[in-house]
């Protein structure tokens with residue numbers, strides 16, 4: 001067999017684990033043993049218990065060839081989520097591939113904040129018009145559509161790849177979402193549509209900082225999902241400028257923000273002149289993560 005690593009003396013799961021993890025360690029992977037375990041379990045479709053009980057079991061050549069391929073991709077800093085094709089968000093599996101941002105756990109806070117703010121303004125049965133700007137994998141819009149089945153959820157992305165993958169996720173997870181391809185809120189403004197809730201996790205990394213990101217993010221995740229312009233605030237500026245034309249009389253706006261951006265984004269939201277209250281919410285690490293505005 002033609003492989004990158006030498007597997008010739010590897011016969012058991014344990015030996016494969018040690019060979020893969022020492023290769024990953026040499027290549028600078030931060031948690032080589034755990035990642036090697038995840039790769040073996042992925043190749044064999046095993047849960048952790050099955051894996052731990054099988055240390056002395058023999059491993060077949062086909063699995064070693066698959067494992068070899070994964071090790072080589074990981075040594076090239078490809079994210080595990082792209083290699084495995086999946087990332088969990090809000091307890092559900094989302095398909096991810098290069099071309100779409102891997103959903104992050106902190107974005108779950110954005111989703112929770114939107115739902116919590118809605119319960120303060122509307123009754124549970126209200127059929128709200130909700131828009132998620134910057135679809136990505138569909139993590140936000142699909143989760144909201146599944147958690148609040150009475151809401152009419154629309155999402156917009158400029159990227160055809162993201163829109164295609166999010167459509168796949170919606171049908172895989174059984175979510176009813178309307179997908180639009182376009183520039184931020186432009187498709188809604190053109191159609192003269194107004195919304196009760198606007199939610200977005202837009203690209204927010206200042207352009208010069210994109211070059212400083214780890215290879216795992218910079219090389220493999222789409223630049224369109226990361227680069228927020230010179231100061232990282234381009235999308236927030238444009239979204240907040242559109243609020244007066246876009247929001248209904250009573251509305252919620254919830255935006256995820258990058259580190260040190262919450263104050264600026266809150267100021268942009270207030271400057272729109274249509275929000276009655278603007279609040280900043282930290283994530284579990286205490287980083288200001290969501291700016292949420294309410295129009296009563």
Ligand SMILES: C[S@@+](CC[C@H](N)C(=O)[O-])C[C@H]1O[C@@H](n2cnc3c(N)ncnc32)[C@H](O)[C@@H]1O
Nearest residue numbers: 103134135136157158159183184201202203225
């Ligand atoms: C940070 S990602 C968020 C993806 C997803 N909502 C999530 O939270 O995982 C930002 C998304 O915005 C999209 N995007 C960037 N610029 C855009 C624009 N001008 N109009 C519409 N979508 C845009 C990107 O393609 C990307 O999918």
